[in-house]
Amino acid sequence: MKKVMIPEEGPDSSTSLARVVHPLNPVATVDELVKSLIAAGSITHVKKKRAVYAEGKAATAVFYILKGKVKTCKWNEEGKELITGLYQVGDFIGFDALMDGARYRDTAVVIEEAAFIEIARADFDFLFRYNNSFLRKFVDILTGNIAEKQEQMLRMAYSPLRKKVAEALLHTYRKYNPNNLQEFSIDISRYNLAALAGVARESLIRTLSDLRDENFIDIRNGKIVIPDTRKLEQLIYSNKKPAAQANE
Known part of the structure; x- marks a missing residue:
């Protein structure tokens, strides 16, 4: 099974929200919480390819991403990796397990050097108790x-190869380009893109080459550019059968 480098010590949790926010005057918004913890020096820096938390470990904290990019992933018994989520600045990771008091359900690994704010379980309980807007958020x-993970499971179970790759491309594009900037290039390794699509790396590379030849994408200096997302959407959502199959 593939091994992931786990820090010998987890992110520093010495700074508790209880010492930052008075219990009779809890912060009102997530932005206020982030600013309070930054002011208290509660920032952890994690290098690329290092794990933030590991699958199966007790969920003791939630992490807010201040800088960088993170993936959550799982491995099967053969050591094949499946990426379950992509995250960047402004995202929270690890809170789904924390909310039901369970263990982390996957492993969070940094794919671009990152900085985090760690929010301990006790602090989350405090916020939920005094501020319903946090709970709703x-x-x-x-x-x-x-919903996103359900769609991913359906795609991997039923979609043909081209659609799997196209959906992974579109998902990555939308995740890392929320403002829909023109000529945006997707900076993600082929290994990670294959793990997100749930396909072999060799199959991904062949499919990317085909999509480039058909003008769905462009590849510049190793980075993937999607000139027109509508073409990929048509590929993904089209229910047209191949001619040979339609004539059966």
Whole structure:
């Protein structure tokens, strides 16, 4: 099974929200919480390819990403990796397991040097007790994550290879380019893109070459550019059967 480098010590949790926010005057928004913890020096830096938390470990904290990119992933018995989520600045990771008091369900690994704010379980309980808007926000995030992972499972189970790759490309594009900037290039390794699509790396590379030849994507200096996302959407959502199959 593939091994992941786990820090010998987890992110520093010595700074508790209880010492930052008075219990009779809890912060009102996530932005206020982040600013309070930054002011208290509660920032952890993690290098690329290092793990933030590991699958199966007790969920003791939630992490807010201040800088960098993170993937959550799992491995099967043969050591094949499956990426279950991509995250960047402004995202929370690890809260789904924390909310039900369980263990982390996957492993979070840094794919671009990152900085985090760690929010301990006791602090989360405090915020939920005194501020219902926090609870509503995280329920909304959790609901969105569940729906996204359900779609991913369906794609990997039923979609043909081209659609799997196209959906992984579009998902990555939308995740890392929320403002829909033109000529945005996707900076993700072929290994990670294959793990997100749930396909072999060799199959991914062949499919990317085909999509480039058909003008769905462009590849510049190793980075993937999607000139027109609508073409990929048509590929993904088209239900047209191949001619040979339609004539059966």
